[in-house]
Each structure stands twice: as C-alpha cells, then as structure tokens.
Amino acid sequence: MVSPAVETRELRVRISGRDILKGVNLRVPEGAITAIMGPSGSGKTTFLKVLNRLIELIDGVEVSGEVRVFGSNIFDMDVYTVRRMFGMVFQNPNPFPHMSIYDNVAIGARINRVARSREELDRIVRWALEKAMLWDEVKNRLRDPPWRLSGGQQQRLCLARALAMKPRILLLDEPTANIDPVNTAKLEEALRALRRDEGMTILLVTHMPHQAVRVSDYIVMFYDGMVVEEGPTSEIALNPANEITRRFLRGEM
Amino acid sequence: MTPRRPLHDIIVFYSLALPASLIILILLLLLLSQLGVAIPVLGVQGISTYTTTVWRPSYEPPQQTIIWLPMLEPPERGAWYGLLPAIWGTLVSAITAIILGLTFTIALVVFIEEIAPRRVREVFSTIVDLMAGLPTVLYGVWGLAFLGPLLHRYFMDPVHSYLGIIPLFSCEPLSGATVFTAGVLLSIMITPFMVALVQESYRSIPFTLKEAAWSLGMTRFEYVRLNLSMILPSIASAILLGFGRASSETAAVTLVVGNAVNIGFCIFTPAYTISSLIANQFTESQDFPYMLNALFAGGLILLVIGLVVNSIGIILLRRVRF
Secondary structure (H helix, E strand, O other), X not given: OOOEEEEEEEEEEEEOOEEEEEEEEEEEEOOOEEEEEOOOOOOHHHHHHHXXXXXXXXOOEEEEEEEEEOOEXXXXXXXXXXXXXXXXEOOOXXXXXXXXXXXHHHHHHHHOOOOOOHHHHHHHHHHHHHHOOOHXXXXXXXXXXXXXXXXXXXXXXXXXXXXXXXXXXXXEEOOOOOOOHHHHHHHHHHHHHHHHHHOOEEEEEEOOHHHHHHHOOEEEEEEOOEEEEEEEHHXXXXXXXXXXXXHHHOOOO | OOOOOOHHHHHXXXXXXXXXXXXXXXXXXHHHHHHXXXXXXXXXXXXHHHOOOOEEOOOOOOOOOOOOOOOOOOOOOOOEEOOHHHHHXXXXXXXXXXXXXXXXXXXXXXXHHHHOOHHHHHHHHHHHHHHHOOXXXXXXXXXXXXXXXXXXXXXXXXXXXXXXXXXXXOOOOOOOOOHHHHHHHHHHHHHHHHHHHHHHHHHOOOHHHHHHHHHOOOOHHHHHHHHHHXXXXXXXXXXXXXXXXXXXXXXXHHHHOEOOOOOOOOOOOOEOOHHHHHHHHOOHHHOOOOHHHHHHHHHHHHHHHHHHHHHHHXXXXXXXOO
C-alpha cells in the first residue's frame, strides 16, 4: 500500500450517548479511490464527517481517538485549515440557490484564496466544471441560477464547487443516491478521470456494492460502527473473506 | 351534472364569505373616503399642497391656484396648508429609524442565531417577541421623559458642538423633542418586528446549505455573510415593512417629535410627521375651512406609502423559499 493520506487510530464517535463509531483503525491510501461501503446506519457518513470535522456541527458529539491527514493530527489544527484540505460532495445536491452557476463554483476558490486575479478565477472555474464533466452543458449559461439545472447536473456542480477549492482529498457521501443512472455514470466517470489525471485522493461512501466495485481501487466494509474488512477492490469483489461483506455484495442487506 | 351541495354547506359558505369580503370592501371605502375628503383642498390648492412648506390656518379660505402647477411659495393672503414639512419629517424620521433599526436587527439576529448559547438565545427571542407587542404609547411616554433628554444631553449636544459643520448636525438642539429622537425611538419600536421577519427566514436556511458552507472552510464571518446574502430578499422586505410601520406610527412619535413646522437637512430640530400632524391638529381642523381636508390629503399620502411599501415588502418576503 502507498503512503496513507488519512490514518485513524481507535476512532470512536458518540452522538447523544449512542456509539456510532466503535474504534476505527484505517489507512486511506493517497492517489486512489477508496470506497466505503456498508448498510445504512453502519457509520460510513459519520466517518466521512469526522475527517473534515463537519461532525462538530451536531450537538452532543464526542470524538476520541486519533485522525492524521498527511501526517498531522486534525484535532491539533485549526478547524478551517482542516476543512480546506477536503472538498466534500453531499448526499443531496446543495448548490447555493441565490448564486449563479459560475459563482457557485467560484466560491470554492474564493474562500480558499486560490485565485489571484479575475482571469485565474475564470480558469479555475472552467477547469473545475470540466473536471466535473459539466462544462459543455453549462458554458453558455454560467449566469443562470443553479436550480435551472437537473438534479444530476446540480450534483456535478457541487463536485465542481468542491474541486475549485483545490482540495487534497475529495469526500463524497453517497453522491448518486438520489440521481438517475445517466447522471450517475457521468459522475463516476468524472471520479475515475480525477484519479487518473490529477492523482486525486478520493473517499467515496456508497451503499451500492456495484458502484464500489465499478469505481474504486480499495474497498472498506463498515458494519455497526466498525471496519469488518478492507483491501484492494479486485480481491474483495472476487473473494471476500468476511461473511458480512459477502452478504452485502450479494445484495442481501 | 355537478353534484348537489347540501344546504348546510351553502349556509356555511355564505356566512363566511360575507365577513371575508367585507374586509376588502372596507379597504376600498377607506381609500375612497380619504380621496373624497381630500379632493376639495386639492381642488383649491392643487398639487402645491404637497410642494409648499407653509402651514397657515385662517378663517379666510385659501386662494385658488392652478391645480397642476406645483408652487414653492403659496399666495400671500388667506389660509394655506402645505404638507411638505410633514412629508419630509416622516421620511427623515422613518429613514433614521430604518438605518438604526437595520443595524440592531442584523446584530440581534446574528447574535441570537449564531453566537448566543441556547438558553440565552431563547431568553432573547422571547424578550424581542414581547417587545413587539407592547402598546406604542408606552414607548412614547418613555421617549419623552427619558430617551429624549438623555439623547439631548449625551448625544445631540456633543455631536452638535464637535460635528456641527456637517449639515445633518448643524442646528442647535434646544430640547430632546426632535425628529432625530423620533427616529431613534421608532428604531427601537420597529426592531423587534424586523428581527422576527429576518430571524424566521434565517432559521429557514436548510442544514444541508449550512453544511456546504462550512465544508468549504468558511470562517464564521464568511459563513454569516453568506447566510445573510441568501436571505437578502427578506432583509429588503423587513426594511420596507419596517419603513411602513415607522412612517405611520402616531402615538409615540407625536409625543417626541416636537411638532413644529420645519424643514431642512438638520435632524436635531423639532418637526412634524404626517401622522403627528393629523393627531395634533385634528381638533382645531373643524374650525377652519379646508383644514380637515388638508389633513386627509396628508392621510392619503400615508395610505399610498403604506400600500406601496407593504405590498412590495410582502412580495419580497415570498421570494425566499428553500
């Protein structure tokens, strides 16, 4: 395995007295797509939101254990710096409704001050939209509001917004759960291209075994707040060692 | 064939439709009677009623002028009822109220929603709601007895002596009863109302959008600014509806505005607003020809301001939908 982008040790999360994560030890490799799969309620989303410390928005959360991103402990860092290392795409498309398509992408770059001039910002917005496979569909309507786009297009817009931050790691929380197959295929294609052309480290949470097998290099199987199995996708897809993984892959969960 | 409706349905329908449509009818009647009583003075003084600054009640009726010719000076002789100072006073006090009230409102909403711990938040919300429902005359008496003198000594006097070269502060404040005091008092009165409007829409911002904002690594300041920009239409609406309230408030303003026919850029001077003019002069207006009509001509302006400002405000309020 290549050097880890993210490493967790004995990561535990309690929300209002309930154990959500029960000691997760995981190494997420750099420059690869890692799929986190598991049934609903297994702690996948919580795990993702611990990484960029978004979990702290919820009341009554206790986090213990260690999370290192590129070697640094995220709980020793200032929270904004942590969040700016990650781009995140959520389960439902959530573009800012009062901003144009252009501004929705540009805000990712603006907040992180990655552009020094108007021209550079234009370039980054275009680059992000191209990487999200949305440029051709919106290049003539960048001033339109985002709600004129279809749900699948909005989700790719959110991907572009995250990319414009120039993040080191991309987090996706069941990004295709609510969009149609054509848009799902486009988004998966975009993820594969990002990994291939940009060497992006991607963490994809999914409850669809087929999706995990289609796009990922590594698979991590979550069940009941714990990692029950992890390894290269080819191995896990063909020959899962764990009974739970086997049942999940067969669609019995 | 349409199915027959049972009799009690029809009875219920008509017994509710009648009072409901009565309300609309009353608005229409209000408009018509304002216009009806205002027309005689407009027929004599014409459009100049709204462009002149002289208020001169007299038993000798105003001289006929050309109706569509706006004048700045009224005829030398006879009564004259120019409403410009009252309109000006209304605008100045209401705009002062909006500028201060908006500052209070944004500060309160951000404090309540983003900074205060939960307990404090609830206490603040409740107090603000309570303040919105107090009788306005209470604010008026308090403004006259405490706020006015306080502002006079600790704000208006020092500001006038140090910043007197600025036209806004150029006149010497003689007492606490000024158009500025009215503006400050109004800002206190409209703030709870504006807070309620802005807060409701701030709270309606979905969690998923807030998550998106935080996930971009926004600082608290950037986050609040984004949220406020998302609800900009309802902030604009609060400004308009607050302006509607401030421009029409009567009891409290009449007590603190000073009630003098004055017009100018200085805000430390006693003045009239349309509503305080009506409240103050109504009893005498029975004795002089056309004076009552002139007050109704002022009321007409208030009605138009109210209808326009409130309807735009309500339309804007509906535009924030997540």
